Amino acid sequence: MKKLLNFEYACIHGTYWMFYGVASSFASVFLLARGYSNSEIGVVLAAANILAVVMQPLVADLADRVKKISLIGITEIMTIMMMVMTVGLFAFKGKTLALAVIFVLLIAWHTVLHPLFNSLTFKLEECGIHINFGVARSMGSLAYSLLMAVLGTLVERHGVTVLPITGEVILVMLLLSLFFTKRQYDKAKAIKDNKAAIRASEGAEGKPAETEQAEEEIDLRRFIQRNKLFFVVNLGVIGLYFSNSILNNYMMQIVSVVGGDSEDMGRILSLMAFLEIPTMVCFDLLRRKFSCQLMLKVAAVGFTLKIGMCFLAQSVAMIFVAQFFQLISFALFLPAMVHFINQVCSRGEAVKGQALFTTMVTVTTVFSSLAGGVILDVSGARMLTLIATLATAAGAVLIIAVIDKVKQAD
Numbered sequence: 001m002k003k004l005l006n007f008e009y010a011c012i013h014g015t016y017w018m019f020y021g022v023a024s025s026f027a028s029v030f031l032l033a034r035g036y037s038n039s040e041i042g043v044v045l046a047a048a049n050i051l052a053v054v055m056q057p058l059v060a061d062l063a064d065r066v067k068k069i070s071l072i073g074i075t076e077i078m079t080i081m082m083m084v085m086t087v088g089l090f091a092f093k094g095k096t097l098a099l100a101v102i103f104v105l106l107i108a109w110h111t112v113l114h115p116l117f118n119s120l121t122f123k124l125e126e127c128g129i130h131i132n133f134g135v136a137r138s139m140g141s142l143a144y145s146l147l148m149a150v151l152g153t154l155v156e157r158h159g160v161t162v163l164p165i166t167g168e169v170i171l172v173m174l175l176l177s178l179f180f181t182k183r184q185y186d187k188a189k190a191i192k193d194n195k196a197a198i199r200a201s202e203g204a205e206g207k208p209a210e211t212e213q214a215e216e217e218i219d220l221r222r223f224i225q226r227n228k229l230f231f232v233v234n235l236g237v238i239g240l241y242f243s244n245s246i247l248n249n250y251m252m253q254i255v256s257v258v259g260g261d262s263e264d265m266g267r268i269l270s271l272m273a274f275l276e277i278p279t280m281v282c283f284d285l286l287r288r289k290f291s292c293q294l295m296l297k298v299a300a301v302g303f304t305l306k307i308g309m310c311f312l313a314q315s316v317a318m319i320f321v322a323q324f325f326q327l328i329s330f331a332l333f334l335p336a337m338v339h340f341i342n343q344v345c346s347r348g349e350a351v352k353g354q355a356l357f358t359t360m361v362t363v364t365t366v367f368s369s370l371a372g373g374v375i376l377d378v379s380g381a382r383m384l385t386l387i388a389t390l391a392t393a394a395g396a397v398l399i400i401a402v403i404d405k406v407k408q409a410d
Contacts, residue, residue, distance in 0.1 A: 005129050005188060008181040010136040012117055014143030015174035016110075017273075019082075021144050021151065022167040023107055025269055026160075028252045029262050031103070033160040035095035038253065042373020044100050045249055048107035049366040053359065055112045063116065071123050072182040075116050076175060082109050083171045089164035115358055124181070127188035134335055138280035141331075145273035152266020223352040229406045230344055230353065232398065234360045237337075239395015240300060241361050243307035243388040244330060245368035247272075250376060250384065257381040260316040268316075272323045279331035286332075292340035293403045295332050300396035302329030307392050311385035344406050 024045075031041045059078075063071050085106045092099035121131045147166075154162045224231045247254070248269075255265045279286075286295065302325045309322035337357060345353040368388075375384045 005124060005127075005181070005184045006132055006136065008177060008184055009120070009124060009131055010139035011177040012120070012174065012181060013136045013140035015170055015177055016113065016117060017140035017144040018147045019110060019167060019170045019174065021147050021269070022163050022170065023103075023110055025148065025248060025251070026151065026155065026163055026262075027103070027107070028250060029155060029265070030089075030160045030163050032252070034093070034099060036100075037373075038250075038376040039373040040095075040100075041249075042369045042371070042376075044103055045107070045369035045373075046366045048104045049111065049362050049369065051104060051108035052111035053362050053366075055108060056115060056358070056362075057355075059112050060115065060119075063119075070182070071116065071120055072178055072185070075113060075120070076178050076182075078109060078113055078116075079171055079175050079178065082106060083168060083175075085109065086164050086167045086171065089167070090161075111362070115354075118354075124185055127185055128192045129188055133338075134280050134283045137335070138277045141273045141276040141280065145270045145277075148266045148270035148273060150266070152261075152263040152269075155266070156261060156263045223349055223356070227345070227349070227353070227406075229402055231356070232402045233406060234356055236300070236395040236397075236399035236402070237357065237360045238364045238367075239391045239393070239398065240303045240333065241364040242368050242395070243303060243392040245365045246372050246384060246388045247307070247310065249365075249369055250372050250381070253376055254310060254381045254385060255316060255319060258313055258315050258319065260319070264316050268319055268323060271320060272326050275323060275326040276331035279327055280335060283332075283335045287336075287339060292336045292343060293406075295336040296340060296403055297400045299329050299333035299336060300399045302327075302332065304389070304392045304396045305329075307385060308389045311382070311389045 027045060028038075028041055031044065036044070059074070063074050066074075069077075085102055088102040089099070089106075092102075118133075121133050121136075124131050151162070151166065154166075251269060252262060252265045255261070255268065260268075306322050306325035306329050309325070310319055313319045313322065338354070341353040341357060342350055371387075372384055375387060
């Protein structure tokens with residue numbers, strides 16, 4: 001049962017990141033084909049992420065307050081709504097406001113699912129089964145990698161209509177993964193509850209019940225005031241994720257400058273995602289040998305070297321080579337940051353810490369989407385990668401200078 005539940009949770013991550021590949025990684029390809037300019041694409045992507053920032057706390061609050069619908073049930077409803085939105089991508093063949101609105105809603109809705117699926121890890125563990133988040137997330141990278149390896153070729157040969165068709169198939173797979181995960185969770189939870197009832201009937205109820213220590217509830221503003229250096233680290237995250245967002249959103253334009261096409265773009269994104277897998281799978285081992293602070297500093301340098309090489313690239317092959325820094329950049333940074341937050345924040349503040357990190361990433365995506373589109377139209381892809389390199393280097397310097405000064409939680 002343990003292996004089955006972990007497998008089903010990995011399937012959720014796999015299908016989630018596959019849809020990310022369709023809706024976000026190929027957003028520029030789809031919208032360029034529908035007649036949008038780079039600046040207009042930037043506005044669409046930015047609007048989607050702004051809407052996601054607004055929706056995330058509302059949906060999270062809903063998930064906490066509504067007891068009649070489980071967390072998995074909420075994600076199932078959101079997945080069905082995304083399936084309806086994806087149908088809208090078939091309806092409009094040219095540049096229209098309606099198509100832009102549908103795209104904004106679709107990407108925003110998908111983004112909101114991300115923290116819910118991360119929270120699902122802890123919800124599933126209520127049944128007494130450890131969920132290996134690193135392995136599940138690495139399976140997301142593997143699924144994304146496999147899809148990107150073929151999706152670029154399919155788009156190049158059959159056009160962008162392939163994208164919404166693929167998206168609908170993936171969403172059906174996601175819905176099925178959620179259904180089977182819930183069924184397996186209910187079985188495991190029932191077994192755990194039965195065992196607890198048996199222990200209670202044998203006299204375990206006479207023992208003092210374990211109680212969780214109450215934690216002070218604080219808002220995000222007070223959290224930042226109490227964790228100023230941690231907030232500074234998150235400002236550095238803006239610099240690192242600027243280049244990450246640029247490469248995810250505008251890889252098509254960057255590849256085109258050196259003679260590449262959508263097929264090359266798909267293969268580059270596939271390699272980038274595939275290279276995340278070894279680091280994420282082995283992260284628990286790395287954490288035993290190295291501190292999160294050291295890994296975050298290494299990752300900051302890795303982000304800078306990757307975008308710097310993309311700026312210097314004179315061929316598609318060189319952009320391929322640059323992606324090997326993914327092993328020590330994003331693949332190392334994401335799990336290290338999640339664990340670092342748990343180390344430096346008290347139990348009552350950990351959720352706020354994760355929320356601040358997620359917010360910074362989303363804010364960066366908004367800014368990079370707007371700025372990236374404008375820079376592309378005004379100065380081209382070469383200038384965009386230069387600015388991204390400088391921003392990433394600044395973020396890396398800030399993180400390296402401050403990270404060791406952040407105090408561990410008591």
